[in-house]
Amino acid sequence: MDLELRHLRTICLLADTGSVTKAAAALSTSQPALTTQLQRIEREVGGALFHRGRSGVRPTELGDFVLVRARAVLLSMDDLLHDITARGASPTTLRVGGVGPLAIELSARLPEIFPNVPVHVRTEYSPKLVTDLVRAGRLDLGTTIDYVDRDLSTDGPLSWAMLAVEPLHVALWADHPLADKPSVALSDLADCPWALTPPDGTGWPECFYLACQRAGFTPQVPYRLYERSEIRDLIARRRAIAPCQSDFDTGGEVVIRRLEGEPIQLRHLLVWRRDSAVNGSSDDLARLAREVLGRVPHPTGPRTSFTAPRNEHPLGSIEG
Incomplete structure (x- = not known):
């Protein structure tokens, strides 16, 4: 006999009810028939799954081992059936x-x-x-x-x-030597200190370093900051520049300029x-x-x- 999903459900039901009588009633079968089925399952797995007594049944050490894995298999199957049913259906939330x-x-x-x-x-x-x-x-x-x-x-x-x-831009302090230009070449910023946000797991800041490499330099990055407001304050104090999106809050002391050729x-x-x-x-x-x-x-x-x-x-x- 090969173990089937129905056998795993029977084992779990016996453990949950703690009673052959109650499990048989839930399965709409007789107590002797369920006992026979359990014996066949136990022969298949190579040992007793339950201790039997006047108070009912409780899992053996082997039973606990099998139950953990049986529940995992049944949960995975339930998820599979749910996903199959959900395909093409309208979402409820x-x-x-x-x-x-x-x-x-x-x-x-x-x-x-x-x-x-x-x-x-x-x-x-x-x-x-x-x-x-x-x-x-x-x-x-x-x-x-x-x-x-x-x-x-x-x-x-x-x-x-x-x-x-x-395209990403660059944020400069308002009187930066390049701030009067409508766009700036990335290579012209090779000697500037940069402030960067932390890695985001989707290619940042690797794409920034790659663009700088293509422009012929390795950037100086003394600042790695999470808060954009902190980066803006650094720029306003002339301590760093930063790559940014077009919605970067300049605060009046910072200007945004396009990067020539849109390298990032x-x-x-x-x-x-x-x-x-x-x-x-x-x-x-x-x-x-x-x-x-x-x-x-x-x-x-x-x-x-x-x-x-x-x-x-x-x-x-x-x-x-």
């Missing part, structure tokens, strides 16, 4: 996460695609964490970022839609699992996210530096 305000703004418009479906939102600092939460099934939809040199086509069960490409490019992305309930609406979700992204409020006003997704992926969608 949408769990949305992201970095920055896009996730919040997008969530307000999701009823246009999924009417009467409650939406739960969470934001994170780390783009990698957002992606990991989607991969683990903890989020249905994620808004995240990465950098243009990264390959998205080999990322397991995930699908992506590229929403926009945004950030991508705004939408991510979901291909086996999730939102997959069938991915084109509509990507279109809506692009609309929202162009209207997300920022401290310095609407962004104007976004470009359309690259043409090598139809509709900007990339499957992992």
Whole structure:
């Protein structure tokens, strides 16, 4: 006899009820029939799974060993059956996460695609964490970022839609020698000290160092700071410069200038699992996210530096 899922469920039911009589009633079978089945299972596993007594049954040491693994197998099977059932079905709740305000703004418009479906939102600092939460099934939809040199086509069960490409700029103090220029060559900043935010798990700051290497220098980076306000204060005090997005808060003492040739490019992305309930609406979700992204409020006003997704992926969608 080979062990089957029904045998594992029988073992678990016996442990949960502590009684052959109660387990037999729950299975709509007779007590002798259940006892016979248990004996067959015990012969298959090579030992007794339960101590039997007047007070009922309790697991043996072997029984505890088998029960832990039986419950794990049954949970995995239940998850599999749930996922199969959920494919193509409409979600009952949408769990949305992201970095920055896009996730919040997008969530307000999701009823246009999924009417009467409650939406739960969470934001994170780390783009990698957002992606990991989607991969683990903890989020249905994620808004995240990465950098243009990264390959998205080999990322397991995930699908992506590229929403926009945004070049990074440089933040300088207001009377910096290059501040009077509309754009600055990265190579002209080779002798400046830089302040960088911590690694985000999706290619930062590796893409910055790569751009500097291509420009012919290794940057001096004495400051690694989490808070953008701290970075702004350093720049205002003429102690460092920093790569930044166009919405960087200048505070009047800092100016933002474009980097010539756009050597560092950030991508705004939408991510979901291909086996999730939102997959069938991915084109509509990507279109809506692009609309929202162009209207997300920022401290310095609407962004104007976004470009359309690259043409090598139809509709900007990339499957992992």
